[in-house]
Amino acid sequence: MSTLNRSSSLDPVQIDGWRWQPFLDHAVQALQPFEPQAYSVPERFLQQEGTTGSKAKPVQVTTATWACRTDKLRQVRAACVEAGAAASVLNFVINPSCHYDLPFFGADLVTLPNGHLLALDLQPVDKQDERHTGPVWEKLMPLFERWRQELPDGGPIPEEAQPYFSPAFLWTRIPLGAEGDALIETVIKPAFRDYLNLYLELISTAQPVDDVRSRHLLAGQQRYTAYRAEKDPARGMLSRFYGSEWTEAYIHDVLFDL
Template sequence: VYVLILVTSMVKTGKAFTTSIMGSNFYRRQPKAFVPKLSSHCSSGLSSGNNLCMYIADDGVSKVDQKMLQLQNKQVPPKSHNIDDAEAMHGMPWKTSIGSIHQISQENNEENKHKSPVDNGVPLLYMPFWEWQMSFMKDNLTNLRVVPCSDATIHRHDYHYNENRWKKARIVNLCFQSEEYRKIRMTYYDAGDKTQVFNCLWYPHPKYNLPVLGVDLLAFNQKKYLTIVDFQPINDKEEDHMCTYEHLLKPIRDDYQNLKGRMSNKFYDENFFFSDQMVFSRFEDQSIIYDELYPAFQRYLTTHVDLIKRNKPSESLGDMRFVLERHAAYDTYSAERDPALGLLSAMFGRDWSEGFMHDFLFDMSDNENEVC
């Protein structure tokens, strides 16, 4: 997943922090890969995939070539914490917002003396989504393991966590691999009642020419909400994937009338890297989050994992290279248009934010001004 939409009618914070699935003209400029076309039929079975190192040094070799070498050499990512320890390292799942904590610390009167931070009315709206996804991955993915969000031998910065105490904003990230997925990244951004964001992006293992799963859930000032959940195509046509999939999503989307919005073409072209069955909505009624969005989110994630497991992985190096090239095109396309850089820079500094954008969020993206 990942994968976000810039909404001018929302507050400036929301305008800045749309962190994943935006577009540009880059897609049109991408050369088509001259590799054998993958089979277009669905099949059954799941074989054990090879591990992929997450991060690669800039030594003049393309990121796709380096990923292919890792595949061929069966390289494994550096050791990291076990899943529970990795999540707990920065206190996740958080129970109180940084905004709540700040409010308590500033109000020492008798009335607030025995009041817990959560009572001050700053909910972590999307934390149940984080918690459900963590549990779902543990129960349904094969050989799920934590991989570092950054590598100290390559990157100058640590991308697992950052915080601006003065402005009361914090961001936490986790990254995983499994036999089914080469990368699953999760991000929670908490800025109190000003902004809450849950973002995740699921990249299938390159043995699977299937869409990327992107999730972007945003809340601004507890008044404006923006929602995106999509099987994001990596090919021009749905039938160019290993298997068609939109027919699986339509019945789910049809069950939630408040989630059937359409994107504006003002800032991107929805024909690129978006499906026709994308869950998309802008709304002001908070009840929609748990009445409709939460079950739709669960059903989309479950369907994506089922889709992976129903298909037989390709053993062709040409097929895998093609998928990695499409992942690289997707990452560059997304990083080029992602407007989150402004907010991230204001909160955490330009240097950290540029590295975070290209070295973690979209680590296969081309970056002419790469900051490692």
Template sequence: MIALDDKTRLEMLSFEAPRIRLLRSLSIEGEGMQVLDFAAFPKQEFDLPIFCGNFFTAANTNIVVLDLNPLHDVSSRRGYKERYYDSLMPLGLKCTELLPWGGKLTSESIKFFSPIVIWTKFSSSKSKHEVLYSAFMEYYKTWMELMEQAVEDTDPSQIRCNREAQHRYLTWRAEKDPGHGVLKRLIGEKLAKDLLRNFLFSGIDELGSKTFLDYFPEYRSEDGTINERRSIIGKFFETRPWDAKGEFVGNDLRK
């Protein structure tokens, strides 16, 4: 797809596999800007984390989110954390030491990240790009290994739980994804919303019927519409809120 400026190119690819509901990428190449939005979603018979890689590069700025997003809460579901994240903490610590915490992150957003999330910002640097590429490959290889080892759920109640958890994640991301503004500027509001809902976060209409406000009623405005603010709670995390064991220890601060 060519953007409204007739210069910027958007390229979309998507795949599926026996255990993967959707593996997709969006790349954007424009004057002074490069974007890669890469994700892999397991089928609902697996409670595997969601692979997430978001990279934005402009003239002097790089913004990065790289994670195995937990399908279920790692604080309240200890077994889930132990199964998927305890053994990955050395990898996470190594990568996050080289790519340090990028600053304020809202309390709402933090719920969708794992203890090994890489959230970082840095100026353009060849050495940093090499570190980032290495981290991306290590995280992706790790996710693929987890997928190979994953045991398919057969309990209908657990499958429903997995499906709703993924649907909740998709609903949040489609509504609050920070890339919406860039897409709107490049291809217009209508196409941007279609791309978010039917490609980047495809599955909203297939995996469930709940709306954004069903999952997140605190965002309901007085007129019944969705409040567009990034944070309703009004709190953020200035530093990494997990310790070396992946235990949540952060104190969120008022803005």
């Protein structure tokens, strides 16, 4: 059974059979030196249980949220979904405070019946702002070049989405089974740690910006979160599991709440 009755966003998420548990466990542990504090998440979104599939063969669905904040990070949150063969998902996003010139960290690790969809990026607040992007991409591109050669390309992203991704957007589709499992273990896992470690280094050295710069960064963050809320690809899946009212509230009030 998965953990029930979680009373705080900092309570550990433990879901039986969830493929992405080691990734979240690593991220939570890596954040500990930054002294994370609980982030306010309404109780009905901390952990939700449901079923999918047919009446004859129902499948249990668990959706859990882990979230924290720190002095330099407005919100760190993980949306975790386990629905057996139907879906297994970790959507992990770090939202920086607008008082620091930092990108977003984004990881989407998704298993569906037709394969794995996997994405990692340090996503820019303002892609056209060299002051914002230059110091990040200089360090990020070597990681991208290291790992992209080990993975099939995930294909093009829509033109409207391009302003919200860096040139180091690591995006792949891999098959289920032994081949995909091997790539997750030998490529996706170390790539996830490399991208996250770089982000944590950026946090450690980030210095406060002035009020003018802060307002500029906040406007970029608001554009990003509005776009992500509007285009969230999990909307259909979550609506099937829990209904549209719960799903829209989860997307707008928890996942992209800026």
